[in-house]
Amino acid sequence: MSSEHADRADAPPLTETIAPGTATDPDVKSADEATVTVDGQDVVVPEGSTVIEAIEAAETAGEVPALCYYDRDSPEAEKIGPRSECRTCMVETDEHGMVPSCSFPAEDGLTVSTDDEAATEARDVNLDLVLSDHNLRCTTCGKNGRCELQDAAIDNDVEEPRYGVFDDREAYEPLDDSSDFIQIDRNKCILCNRCVDACNDVQVEGVLRMEGHGKDTRIGFQNGSETMEDSTCVSCGHCVTVCPTGSLVEQGITDAATIPLPGFSQKNSIGKSLESTGKEKKGPMTRMKRDEPKDLTGEEPDENPGDWL
Structure with missing residues (x-):
């Protein structure tokens, strides 16, 4: 810190010990602009993109929930994730097989299939696994109607999760x-x-x-x-x-x-x-x-x- 900033009364040294930063967040964004083929449609995404951003740019019928992915048009979005915790965003690629779209770089020439049978099944299984460890009492929840998990379940036509729900x-x-x-x-x-x-x-x-x-x-x-x-x-x-x-x-x-x-x-x-x-x-x-x-x-x-x- 320069002496100019050190002398500022409004910029004192930290008075508490905290653990900022999450060192496990990988640097997964593309290094250059990339053309990605999503379900047969070519889309161009800017430098710093991941596969899920290419999917969002394409007009595809595939439902990719990506529950742990945070996508907002704000500076803080850059500091949140990616985590690849829920694995509800799995897609198939010709070059690398099945990958988590939220944390895989959008490589130039990459071919992505959101409707691949194995990838669709993986997303469905992982969504049901998330639901199995979730208190699904939606009608007494303050986020009822504005919950991303609820939206994902509806969009993916989940009527009865295969592994049940957390109801004990x-x-x-x-x-x-x-x-x-x-x-x-x-x-x-x-x-x-x-x-x-x-x-x-x-x-x-x-x-x-x-x-x-x-x-x-x-x-x-x-x-x-x-x-x-x-x-x-x-x-x-x-x-x-x-x-x-x-x-x-x-x-x-x-x-x-x-x-x-x-x-x-x-x-x-x-x-x-x-x-x-x-x-x-x-x-x-x-x-x-x-x-x-x-x-x-x-x-x-x-x-x-x-x-x-």
């Missing part, structure tokens, strides 16, 4: 309802990592992480807390924005898409929840974030900060 209430994790701003329902998480990338790479807050192994993998907090209330969350809401399912939902609209009947709610659907302990001040930041030793100016924080926004 005794095995459900409690809702994390401790925060005034964001509710976490880990039973709906598809482990796409979008929220972790948004928190660490885009907002650089270092709050979220994926923890555990195998079937115990889950959204966790970098400071080791068990609830959102005790995390270092600043309630920016970016994790909610990128979540494809109802795993992360803004408080206040958690029951916006449910039938207005007594007891018909997300909380009753799960049957158990982690509530606020009462030590959380009402405001835009969680207690752990506000209780840091120094604020951004390097001064001790005000003991009476007044009304929070």
